[in-house]
Amino acid sequence: MPWPAHIVAKSSRLLDTETIENKFYGLYNTILIECFPSTQFTITPQYATAGAQTGGPGAIDFAITYVIESLDLDSPxxxxxxxxxxxxPSLSARKDAENQIRTRFGQLAHLVRVPKLYGVSAIGRQLSYYTYERAGGTIEPVALADSTSSIVDTAPIERWNTNIMQEEGRARFLAVVEEIKQMVRNLWWTSSIMTAFMTSF
Incomplete structure (x- = not known):
């Protein structure tokens, strides 16, 4: 099943030769709105990290924050x-893109309440998926060692192996979305039980 017609139309107007990243913001904003209902999630363009607020690396292009009402807490x-x-095609550009994802995990780690935080590097329509496991503090995939004496491809092009507009890429993205929603439901359920338990005394 393809994306709705308005998403397909937005994608069709974007060229693979585009050099300006914000031309793709509209496409991803529309996809995120389609996948994450506003009754449960807040989609925040340019979610400001501590680094961005103090003159460090800029804000995340798009971050989704879930408001857990029972805890009065925002969690990315x-x-x-x-x-x-x-x-x-650029080895250095892919390396920069992956390093940016890993940096974001570090900037967001103290805010995370779900067991696993997903981050996606989108280069055009091609996606590479990364995860931060809250319990162990680990990031997958594991970073490849760089070198000061030779050129090493630490962000292989094969990592961007799904096209979000193709059926396989869409299915993988929606599977991640469903996993995220399930984590949020589990967290809400646990917090609700704890709240009910505490108020029973």
Whole structure:
């Protein structure tokens, strides 16, 4: 089953030769709105990290924050970093894109309440998925060792192996969305039980 017609139309107007990343913001904003209902999630363009507020690396291109009402707490559950499609063939551009994802995990880790935070590097329509496990503090996939004496491809192009507009890529993205929603439901259920338990005394 393809994306709705308005998403397909937005994608069709974007060129693979585009060099400006914000041309793709509209496409991803529309997809995120489609997947994460406003009754449960807040989609925050340019979610400001501590680094951005103090003059450090800029804000995340799109971050989704889930408000857990019973705890009166905002928790990031997913974020997307967007780059133009012309960055995909460039070893250095892919390395920068992946390093940006890993940096974001570090900036968001103290805010995370779900067991696993997903981050996506979107280079045009091609996606590479990353996860931060809250319990162990680990990031997958594991970073490849760089070198100061030779050129090492630490962000292989094969990592961007799904196209979000193709059926396989859409299915994978929606599977991640459903996993995120299930984590949020579990967290809400646990917090509700704890609240009920505490108020029973």
């Amino acid at each position: 559950v997913f974020f997307v970093e967007i780059k133009p499609p012309t960055h995909l």
